[in-house]
Amino acid sequence: MNTSYFAEIILPLNLEGTFTYHLTDSDLQQIKIGQRVAVPFGTQKLYTGVIHSIHQNKPELYKTKGIYAFLDDEAIVTPTQIKFWEWIANYYVCSLGDVFRNAFPSALKLESQTFVRLIIDNYEKIEELNDNEFLVYEALKLRQLISVEEAALIIDDKSAIPTLKLLIDKGIIQLDEKIQEKYTPKIENYVRIHPNIKGNDAAFIQILDSLNRAQKQREALLQLITIETQKPNEPLKVSEFVKMGTTNSIVKTLAEKGAVEIYQHQTSRVDETETEKEEIHQLTLKQTEVLEKIKAEFSAKQTVLLHGVTSSGKTEIYIKLMEQVIKKGNKVLYLLPEISVTTQIVHRIKKHFGERVGVYHSKFNQNERVELWKKTLNVEFDIVIGPRTTLFLPFTSLGLVIVDEEHESSYKQIDTKPFFQGRDMAMVLSSMMNAKTLLGSATPSIESYYNARQGKYGYIELNERFGNIKLPDIKLVDLKKAQKEKELTHDISHILRDEIIEQLKEKKQVILFQNRRGYAPILECNSCGNTPECPNCDVSLTYHKFSNQLKCHYCGYAQAKPNRCVSCGSVELNTKGLGTEQIEHQLQDIFPEARIRRMDVDAMRGKFAYEKLIEDFENHEVDILIGTQMLTKGFDFGNVNFVGVIRADSLLNFPDFRAHEKAFQLLTQVSGRAGRREDQGKVLIQSYQPEHLVLQNVTTYNYQKTMSDILYERKEFYYPPFARIIKLRFKHKNKERLDKTAEQLVKLLKPNFDSRCLLGPEAPSVGRINNLYITDVMIKVLPNQSPMKVKQLIRKEIDRLCTIAAYRSVRIDVDVDPM
Ligand SMILES: Nc1ncnc2c1ncn2[C@@H]1O[C@H](COP(=O)(O)OP(=O)(O)OP(=O)(O)O)[C@@H](O)[C@H]1O
Numbered sequence: 001m002n003t004s005y006f007a008e009i010i011l012p013l014n015l016e017g018t019f020t021y022h023l024t025d026s027d028l029q030q031i032k033i034g035q036r037v038a039v040p041f042g043t044q045k046l047y048t049g050v051i052h053s054i055h056q057n058k059p060e061l062y063k064t065k066g067i068y069a070f071l072d073d074e075a076i077v078t079p080t081q082i083k084f085w086e087w088i089a090n091y092y093v094c095s096l097g098d099v100f101r102n103a104f105p106s107a108l109k110l111e112s113q114t115f116v117r118l119i120i121d122n123y124e125k126i127e128e129l130n131d132n133e134f135l136v137y138e139a140l141k142l143r144q145l146i147s148v149e150e151a152a153l154i155i156d157d158k159s160a161i162p163t164l165k166l167l168i169d170k171g172i173i174q175l176d177e178k179i180q181e182k183y184t185p186k187i188e189n190y191v192r193i194h195p196n197i198k199g200n201d202a203a204f205i206q207i208l209d210s211l212n213r214a215q216k217q218r219e220a221l222l223q224l225i226t227i228e229t230q231k232p233n234e235p236l237k238v239s240e241f242v243k244m245g246t247t248n249s250i251v252k253t254l255a256e257k258g259a260v261e262i263y264q265h266q267t268s269r270v271d272e273t274e275t276e277k278e279e280i281h282q283l284t285l286k287q288t289e290v291l292e293k294i295k296a297e298f299s300a301k302q303t304v305l306l307h308g309v310t311s312s313g314k315t316e317i318y319i320k321l322m323e324q325v326i327k328k329g330n331k332v333l334y335l336l337p338e339i340s341v342t343t344q345i346v347h348r349i350k351k352h353f354g355e356r357v358g359v360y361h362s363k364f365n366q367n368e369r370v371e372l373w374k375k376t377l378n379v380e381f382d383i384v385i386g387p388r389t390t391l392f393l394p395f396t397s398l399g400l401v402i403v404d405e406e407h408e409s410s411y412k413q414i415d416t417k418p419f420f421q422g423r424d425m426a427m428v429l430s431s432m433m434n435a436k437t438l439l440g441s442a443t444p445s446i447e448s449y450y451n452a453r454q455g456k457y458g459y460i461e462l463n464e465r466f467g468n469i470k471l472p473d474i475k476l477v478d479l480k481k482a483q484k485e486k487e488l489t490h491d492i493s494h495i496l497r498d499e500i501i502e503q504l505k506e507k508k509q510v511i512l513f514q515n516r517r518g519y520a521p522i523l524e525c526n527s528c529g530n531t532p533e534c535p536n537c538d539v540s541l542t543y544h545k546f547s548n549q550l551k552c553h554y555c556g557y558a559q560a561k562p563n564r565c566v567s568c569g570s571v572e573l574n575t576k577g578l579g580t581e582q583i584e585h586q587l588q589d590i591f592p593e594a595r596i597r598r599m600d601v602d603a604m605r606g607k608f609a610y611e612k613l614i615e616d617f618e619n620h621e622v623d624i625l626i627g628t629q630m631l632t633k634g635f636d637f638g639n640v641n642f643v644g645v646i647r648a649d650s651l652l653n654f655p656d657f658r659a660h661e662k663a664f665q666l667l668t669q670v671s672g673r674a675g676r677r678e679d680q681g682k683v684l685i686q687s688y689q690p691e692h693l694v695l696q697n698v699t700t701y702n703y704q705k706t707m708s709d710i711l712y713e714r715k716e717f718y719y720p721p722f723a724r725i726i727k728l729r730f731k732h733k734n735k736e737r738l739d740k741t742a743e744q745l746v747k748l749l750k751p752n753f754d755s756r757c758l759l760g761p762e763a764p765s766v767g768r769i770n771n772l773y774i775t776d777v778m779i780k781v782l783p784n785q786s787p788m789k790v791k792q793l794i795r796k797e798i799d800r801l802c803t804i805a806a807y808r809s810v811r812i813d814v815d816v817d818p819m
């Protein structure tokens, strides 16, 4: 045995660094950086790891173990990816294992606690299974579900992971997941002249004669003939045909008589494979100019910020640029904030590039993820589109990374480590691969705007809408005044109401925005003022009328709505605040005829709920769409000329240093959904404080002014982009222990910081979630400090704290550049 070679292996553990295993001669024959291996860890555990590096430095302090098995012949992780993971672990102060866990699909990463289930009950080629595979297969037939740990008991430790991997590859078993909802495409009815009589004059004349006493049917049939002659290859929907003057029952009768045929055709947005490719739009003069400027800037700068007003055709410019990059043999990564709400853009891109587009859907299951990983590795795509996690796919030869709607806060990962900012990491990955990055937005984030103005990025403006349509006319509605003058029905001012009536009369569709979900966020007792709170979190419960429940938006806790106040027993419970659900009810009351739909997380539960709603909206099966900020993300609907904002106030009064920036962005974006085709759009924003500066700037589209006001304040108080923020979040079920730990860490850190730059510990506005108390410490890193040194210091002091038993159980999350 040759023990002079060792491999460093990345494991999905919350521990620093990589782990050393010794290599045998035969290991050395097959080992490649980026390959998967099955290894033991600790006394009992099995993991799938990835080979990080090979060396000859024998560890002095402990005895190494060997590798159980190699799971791949070739590497499935690229060297750039490993470098990228390390960069992230370093920057975001977490372990390489934390990054690996999040970046690598779980279906490729079996470990002791992973469960698999049988998907083929009667496997036909049983004789082809090896003994171990057969034993696991038999066990699964009895139990359906088995963990890697249990498989190791049935066969042995060494073979457990490789055996399960083989069974997965053969499609016999699958990682256990909740059963995924299948998308049932919408079936549309189409109508055509019956094939039996088409082109058969005799048969046709016979039918026509038989209709002599049914004039309407005869006319409809003749009309259909005319349409088919004019547009021979265009399928005609029954619904469209009916709009041209006939009725559903006439079409039905004609079908019964064998004159026409009603047939079905799937109109799916998700499954685009059969759609024909379309030519890329010719850019306008202005757009071409912008494209040329982008390319010129790229020759000197790695990153360019495209600041183009809503509906200026940024997407069209991206498409043209992508085409040019692909022609040179390079690949493109196109990042979007939330793929589920941006089906429209995916559709537009697929229309031009067809099969060579890979789409990462945040609701993809594990098996779909693996497929995308493998196809990217095999360079089967020219373009891959997806949300921030798409950054982790195994790309080669990227030429361009586009970050669309770069200001969107959903680029930041907040629920799982690493807490990375997808936009920033896009630039890192792009530069590692010698590619260029294009950031695009109608309302750039203040950081990107500042960097561009400082000359770090190229900066290009596009100030006119496609077709030279004017930006929507935005007016404010004073809710105080409306209330006083009794010009308010529920929460809808009469100006807003009349505008909606006008729009509906003209057969236009309306988009309304309200920043809160639920019915009326808070239930309050009229006698004692008590408000029901979540038993697990320090927040009031939100009232949802549809389910008649009170729900916690933090931990998911739900209870039936009480009839009496739990505190004093009074039956006079009142609702306070305003959510989308309530607006929906109010609208239904004011516009009983209108078809109203709602778009928020509660209404969008299923896997393809957004897609379905967007489809219905595009088909004009919806008159009024009310929703939360989901509505704002890049929607491009032709039939919307008017947008209304129900109440802008909660956006303005949010206790966060980014509140004004976000409010400006959100209101500008939502306004931008109006008037994108022919006429100038209109927007009404209702608010109790119409004099507010941010609102005033929104109505005049004064981005520059807004940002320079905000920059001024940020500079005064050391906020980004003038300082970097690192937030330490402490969590524990015992409040006293939590506070002590946080205070202790602050004491250790204090000597290194100016007092203005080390703030807290302080409980956030929601100080307890899911029975864990929370407290935050905020560190501001000034430009004259090295962020890396500060991070090292933080790591060191946290490690020091963890050596003391009393503090060890407190969870400390380091969030670099929190949002
Ligand atoms: N050169 C062009 N030829 C044809 N249609 C165009 C052209 N440029 C833009 N359009 C159309 O104008 C509409 C708005 O363009 P697009 O969606 O690309 O704008 P955008 O700048 O990405 O907007 P937003 O920031 O609001 O998402 C789209 O329907 C698009 O197809």
Ligand SMILES: [Zn+2]
Binding pocket: 534, 535, 536, 537, 552, 553, 554, 555, 556, 557, 769, 770
């Ligand atoms: Zn809760």
